[in-house]
Amino acid sequence: MSSRSVSGTTVVKSACSLCFSCCGLLLHVKDGKLVKVEGMPEHPISKGRLCPKGASLVDFVYSPDRILYPMRREGKEWKRISWQKALDIIAEKLLDIKRNYGAHSLVITKGLTYYMGARANAQLVHRFGDVYGTPNHFMADNGCFRTGVVARMKTFGAFVCPDIERSKCVVLWGHNPHASLRHRAWWVIPAAKENGAKLIVIDPRRTPFAREADVHVQPRPGSDGALALGIMNVIISEELYDKAFVDKWTEGFDKLVNHVRAFTPEEVERITWVPAVTVVNIARMYATTKPACIVPGFETPDIRADGFAFCRSLAVLQAITGNFLVPGGLKNVPRWQEHSIRLLDKLEENCLGADRFPLWWEGASREHGEGQATMLLDTMLSEKPYPIKAMIVTGANPLSAWPNTEKVLRALKKLDLMVVMDPVMTQTAQQADIVLPAATFLEKTQMCHFHWEIHGMPYVQMRSKAIQVGESWSDAKFWIELAKRMGYAEYFPWKDELELYDYVMEPMGLTVKGLLEKPEGIMYGECDYNIEKGLQTPSGKVEIVSESLKNVGGDPLPCYCESPESPFSTPELLQEYPLVLTTGSRVPEYFHSQLRGIHQLNNLCPELTAEIHPKTATEYGINDKDMIEVRTKRGAITVKADVTEDIVPGAVNIGHGWQENNVNILTDDAPVDPVSGNPSLKAMLCRVTRI
Ligand code: SF4
Structure with a gap:
């Protein structure tokens, strides 16, 4: 199994869940307590390294802020209650709300911790919603990287990842690996540089990599879309694009030529504050140093007025230079395949906002199941089209993470029931009616398989439960037990998440037992660069022009628009x-x-x-x-x-x-x-x- 004993201390192999790097860990456990944490040398992502967060795990797990048992608010006081009592209160209130206002009056909000575990855990929450009848789920990644995922899918027909280590020109666009996805700073980008790669950093801030870059430019925040179109214009007008690739594999290049003509280097300088000569230099360096890959920040391209269009521009820049599905450019990563446990036929309506942002819903969320969170607050405050009466918040902190804090607080105060399940007492938990002690990743056995999407690595690891703190429960146990309490037992046949994982992993030919026997994780496939098998777009090519975007509020071409507040728009x-x-x-x-x-x-x-x-x-x-x-x-x-x-x-x-x-x-x-x-x-x- 995954542990060995050394002088009374058991060492458990695991993976950190405090950020998306998911570094490999060696957890030293003595008498049921975590006493020390080290990096796991054989882990393919972190290679034995830990950041300050990971090194503070012992303090985090035993933090005085931990919620140790279920509590109910009584006036200004918190009163300890049992799990059974908490489930009784929640179940009774939810059934009451469904009877009086309809099931859609329950909103479920999940945090990124769900993303760093197994998709099955998130799907279990949705299954609960499906059976109860609410389509209203919201997740932190709405406002994070999902725009880029949808934009790449729309342009390439596939979710492809930058192949950084093999690249000869790495463009960090609004991405600071020293603070986010640390393994890229530890070894991925250094490996590319060692291999002779040039480094271009595009960021209003001078990040650590900006200091050692071949070129660093600081655009006005929010103007990157204009810079991307300006770079395209130089590449096209100087004929630096990959003609053979463009002819064979792209759709709409001729329209792009006219579209970007207005973005001359001088005009781009006026809009972005980047000198015209630098716009030209970046375009030449990027287009002539092959292979090249653009590595955008995790959410920097997404959360802006032209976020979707800008993400499309980055994809088109990869394509017209022939850096699509080539080593060192973009690569295909085998997807994690699993059984869905959604019960979509039980839902009678779509999530709030699905009609206003249909691509978001159809392209990103329908099966995945999250709506656009920006649609929620106005509904909560106006009670149009219907009132929202209850919210279950699990591993999320909307009062901190969502924009317009004052409005979030006003909206939360209108709820009849707010339940927060979290390891610690967050700002949002402080407003709740009931708080529940969530297990951290050290307190549950949990599959971790999202690396294909985030790291471009077909890798899966099973974290083992190493310790117990207070009365913490895994999120899966909470949802299964709540479902049973509400009379939905027939839809939740699994004893725990391990039985659930065994079921969903069947298409992968993997089992919990097998993965626990290899606690350092396994690779389940190989990346490829095979474009000849075709692209899953309507034209079968890279869609520089995507006509269907007209029907979902977008521009068929990657375009630029100013932020709602800017020196030019206001x-x-x-x-x-x-x-x-x-x-x-x-x-x-x-x-x-x-x-x-x-x-x-x-x-x-x-x-x-x-x-x-x-x-x-x-x-x-x-x-x-x-x-x-x-x-x-x-x-x-x-x-x-x-x-x-x-x-x-x-x-x-x-x-x-x-x-x-x-x-x-x-x-x-x-x-x-x-x-x-x-x-x-x-x-x-x-x-x-x-x-
Ligand atoms: S970078 Fe730090 S917080 Fe993130 S997974 Fe690694 S050790 Fe944990």
């Missing part, structure tokens, strides 16, 4: 709010709003700051470490100024996930991307004032 607002604010940049010490109470990490990253360039700071009389007010149309927060040349002049950068000074007080939740319905979190207007 010049009148610029008088009052003269700077461009970008939000959500990552730090290595935390993952979104998680791990905020860990002493060791607080020492490394003690407070939120607002990055502001020295030139901009001087203009507003601000010195380094001054307390400043940052204000947008939505509200204001007070933060310490970090005066640094690492941010483009004229912009302000503020991270997210902090309980105090939550940056989402400044952001807007309006669904501004016409295809995805995402809000614009990467670019808005603000002003700063020294306090």
Whole structure:
């Protein structure tokens, strides 16, 4: 099995679930307690490394913020109750709400922890919703990387991944691997550089890789789409594109030629603040250094007004240079295949927003099952088209992560029942009627197989339960037990998630037992670059023009539009709010709003700051470490100024996930991307004032 004994200590092989890298772990357990954590040298992603978060696992697991048993709110107090009592209360209330308002009045919100485990766990939640009758599920990845997934599917007919290690030209576009997907900083990009790759970094911030890049450009936040079209224009006008590939494998190139003509280097300089000569240089370097791959940030291209179109532009840039399905460009990764456990025929209606953002729903969510979260708050507040009466939040923290915090709080306060299942007492949990102790990944056996999609690696690992903390339950146990309590036992025949995993993995020919015998994980297939087997698009080619996008609110060509607030779209607002604010940049010490109470990490990253360039700071009389007010149309927060040349002049950068000074007080939740319905979190207007 997966463990061995050394002087009374058992070492359990596992995989960290604190971020998407899912590094391999050696968990040292003594007398049922986690006492030490090391990296697993043979793990194919992390190769023995750990970041500060992983190294703080012991503190995280035994954090004083842990919820140790179910509790019910009584006035301002929390009262301990049993799991049985909690399930009774929840089941009775949900049945009552269904009777009086309809099943759609229950909303279920999941966090990214579901993504870092097994799809089957997420599907189990949806199955509960299917049987109960609610289509209304929302997940954090709505506002994260899903736009890029749908855009690539629409353009290529497949989800393909950058083949970074074999590339000769790596373009990090809004991606900082030193803070997000650390293994790329540890060895993936260094391996490419060792192999002679050039490095282009496109980022308003000077990230660690920007310092060692061959070229670093700092576009105005939110203007990247114009830069992408400008690069295409240079590549086409200088005939640097791959003619043979374009002729044989693309659809609509002739229309693209005319479409990008307006994006001259000079016009792109005006829009993006990137010098015209640099636009030309990037285009030449990218198009003539082969193979090349563009590696976008995890959500930086997505959460903006032109997010879907920009993600399409990045895909088209790969295609017209012939960097599609070639080693060092983009590669095909064998998908994880499994039985679906959805019961879609039980649902009588679609999720909120499915009619307004049909591609989002059909392309990303129908089977997967999540709606566009930006549609939810207005429904909760207006009760149109129907009231939302209950919300179960599992492993998510909408009060921190969702835009427009004040509005989120108003909406949550309208609920008759809010249940939060989480390992720790989050801001959202503090508003709940009932809180439930969720098991961390160390406290349950859990399949981890999403690497094909995130890392381009057909790899699966089974985490073993290593410890028990308090009365924590796995999420699967909660949903199965709640379903039984509500009279749905016939639809939940599995004793636990292990039986469920055995069922869903049948198409892969894998079993829980087999995977537990190989705790370091296994590769289940091989990547390929075979384009000759054809593309699953309507034309069978890479669709530079996708006519069907007209029917779902999009432009058939990759286009550019300004953010709803910008120096060009709202010049009148610029008088009052003269700077461009970008939000959500990552730090290595935390993952979104998680791990905020860990002493060791607080020492490394003690407070939120607002990055502001020295030139901009001087203009507003601000010195380094001054307390400043940052204000947008939505509200204001007070933060310490970090005066640094690492941010483009004229912009302000503020991270997210902090309980105090939550940056989402400044952001807007309006669904501004016409295809995805995402809000614009990467670019808005603000002003700063020294306090
Ligand atoms: S990078 Fe850190 S937090 Fe992420 S999986 Fe690895 S150890 Fe865990």
